Amino acid sequence: MNLDQDPQLLIDAVNQVMPFGKYQGRKLLELPEPYLVWFHKQGFPKGKLGEQLALMYEIKLNGLENMLRPLLR
Template structure:
């Protein structure tokens, strides 16, 4: 999945804010892994957000989030 992404899509995904729920306003990269596992088990939302959450699940599952943290925009 990661090899099919371009850099802009990856940057957009990690910086997208969660639009609802307990972690509303958090960048997707900062969502806790158990939350992403729960979503993956229960069913991801349709559309772009679902695809982004699926990518974040794969990133967390493979331990790649620390490598991507420097690309996270400041949330000020």
């Protein structure tokens, strides 16, 4: 995922809806940090969703969540 070349990837990740699990239906930016930490320890799913979850983990870890809230649709 190269956010430098395509900022739309960040917008898409922030607005991606969690397709399964305890938080199914929530946007990835709205997932609780402990849930993302759990994924980080267990391993993120393969593919685009896994990349987006890993990005959300880094965003929350670095305290950038509030800065990205305006991107929510």
